[in-house]
Amino acid sequence: MTTKIIHFMVNGTLEKAEFEADCSAADVKDVFRAAAEAGPHHILKLYSVDGGVLNISPLLEANGEDSYYRLEVVASDLKSVGMPNELDTMEHRLHHLESRVMEDVGQTPEVVCDLKSQVESFKRKLESVKHLSWMELFKEDGDHQSSPKPRSSLLSVQEEHQQVRRKFLNMSSLQVTEEVREHLKTPTFDNWQWEEAEMLVLLQVMFTDLDFLTAFHIQLDVLQNFLFQVFCHYNNIPFHNFRHCFCVTQMMYGLIWLTDLKSKVSRIDLLVMLTSALCHDLDHPGYNNVFQINAQTDLALRYNDISPLENHHCAVAFGIMSEPECNILKNLSSDQYKHIRGGMIRCILATDMARHNEILHKFKSIQPVFNFTNKEHKEVLMKIMVKVSDISNEARPMAVAEPWLDCLLQEFFNQSDTEKLKGLPVAPFMDRDKVSKPSSQTGFIRFVLLPLFTEITKLFPCLEEHILEPVRRALDFYSDLERAGKQQQEEEKQGEQEEQGRSSAGGAVL
Template structure:
């Protein structure tokens, strides 16, 4: 029988496990549960070397001792960390019901089996959610009172810190190397493939963007300060499926490309270019993976702090200026008071504009001024800056399909994590986030048709050169997902027809 070997670190010890290729997911989890000395109520978490959460299943890829995974048991009743009481109570009630039905009837009905399956399924989903505190897992303090405060740093957190420092060392070692002209030119285009670059390399490319736009000389930014700033931005993005540092890089890279493709350097001031690029870089800092609707409905600290008004975007701004409050990271420290106020005001406007709740208002304002747009008009410029940051933020479908499609998978994973949590907490669930109601093609056709195309069409009116870079790829993406949606619908209809014919045949046989 063909086997594969998994090397993993658990409780400070490097272990290995051997599995058959036909081994079940339950068997795999049992092995890791035993290795972690975990009880039945623990939730197991498996991480790659880069810190990504892995699905514990028979599909785990074989690795070597040098590329070992990290295994943790992160929640247990015995350890003082509890499952949300709603899920725990539901499971106990179902077990009691199942027992009673077995006593009375001898076999549980299908409905009970289905409910048990759903509860078990949700427990498994928790194993792929990294930030368990967001779904109500709390650690008890010494006085045994439940608290939402973060636990003391664990070995996994220290490990994450060390991983960050490794990225920093790589970044600084590579930062003095000459980036080829070919890469510099490719960096200015929407077809740039982010998936080919690791985190330290992306930091180097961000440094290239700031230097090639001559920001360091123009605003007296010391290279070391820029590097500290970029590294702290990297550290303040969370390891979540979509709104992570790689997304930040993609948005910044698109903003950088738009600056070159539209020749903005000759149309607006360099300080406004700095505002747009830095806003793109900071626009999702410390994003928790749960959107504003969740924050407001769940009455989180962020929603309470910002009175339900763009809580995430306000938080992203606050984190950005918190980073720059440190002298060693303050890329604005050598500017005049007026310049600082101008940049701060501009960044706040641009980052707040990324709240999709404001989308229609901003787009309608832009549409009204496009026919008479004047680059010397301050109000026109401010609206344009917001629009271009918005375009950069939601521009994945303008990229080649091989680059764009993985991002859609990441986004849906984040959406599904949120909707699963909302269902558990009894909060409203948006249909476009519900794993039971949405598919990849259906999630994109409406978004492209009603959000991307109207926005990109207006931008193209002002910058006709962008038609082939924005509009044409997005139209092709709409055709692609529309075809997929039609094919899926046709397949469903054919399946329904077969079932209908089967039922008719069965009824005829009964007669």
């Protein structure tokens, strides 16, 4: 049996891991977890010599001492800084009890809910002590799987969601390192390296690091319930799923920091933009507005063919917040609530691409005289920021962006196949028989992304380096691919014609 040797640095010490090529991924992770002295709920990250994140699995490439990997623990739990073991044990037993009851009767009894509430209340009191507050701590960062796990057909959706919830709650008190927190503020962040529960932890970090919990009196458990319900209300479809939601929110978070919006707009408007990004595609069915209208679906009928999906996303968002345990806005004044609700509705409705030119032209008209104290100017900017975040994949590194294009085309092809079966009109850019990856991007980048990103860069010149230049490079890349593809088609066509000519000439001689 082939043995693989992996050299890696952890806690300042060069270590060596040795395992068989056919061992399980769990066994490999256990080896690295033991070397890092990490617990079962810690997040580990393994980095290559050039800083890329590696998947901890039996497929890891063997290396030498001079090309060692770097292993880090991304987060540590509160026990390591003084959280009582008894409280941690009680929480674990409650989660276990809740899961067992859920399996038996399908719902959590009131007595368990009360116990959970008491434990979480006591934990919040402990966390309010400065030296125990998890918001004051910065732990080491670690590794995780580089690609999302496919959902098991053996588990129901509800069971899968509960697994994510348990893992999220176990991880929610872990401390994300300063290095990861800083990387989270950049467009180069790689979403593919994080699992669903880990992304929920990072979303929690975004809300806490922007000081939303303190400013708007949001209880930590309410935020966690809200984030989990947002996760539950994204469907398992190729593109418009929870990972897309995370990417859009993370880009919005990055733009807030890159443009120093914290010093330019109020914190309540930052909350509007980040929460709008989080909720902008809730319960997306994988079929766009054109399909909804042409197929006369319930959504199209309900919203009179006016942005049916975006109206639905808004309704689902506020439906989640209508539940007290998920209502992150419940401690706000009536005026504050109206401000946030109105802002979220405007921002989410702005993501309807049918309104793209209208909103862009409005922004272009005010951009030369833009004034952050002008209410109308600010509202248009907020729409633009959500729109930029929504369609920002090509501003990311190619290794992050290209898999998203595959996901989008899969969703497009699913829709066009259904439209053909139903006898509905099919958009050429969604037709698997008429579109290629390069052709799908060149027009979109040239006529949608570049005009939009160019305008936002005029207001925030710092974004040219971070989002405009990467999009220009993406256009060059796909344009080259498109030209090469056309040239190959022409050569193949010419070869066929020459072959037909030779066959005809041979026939004439005979």
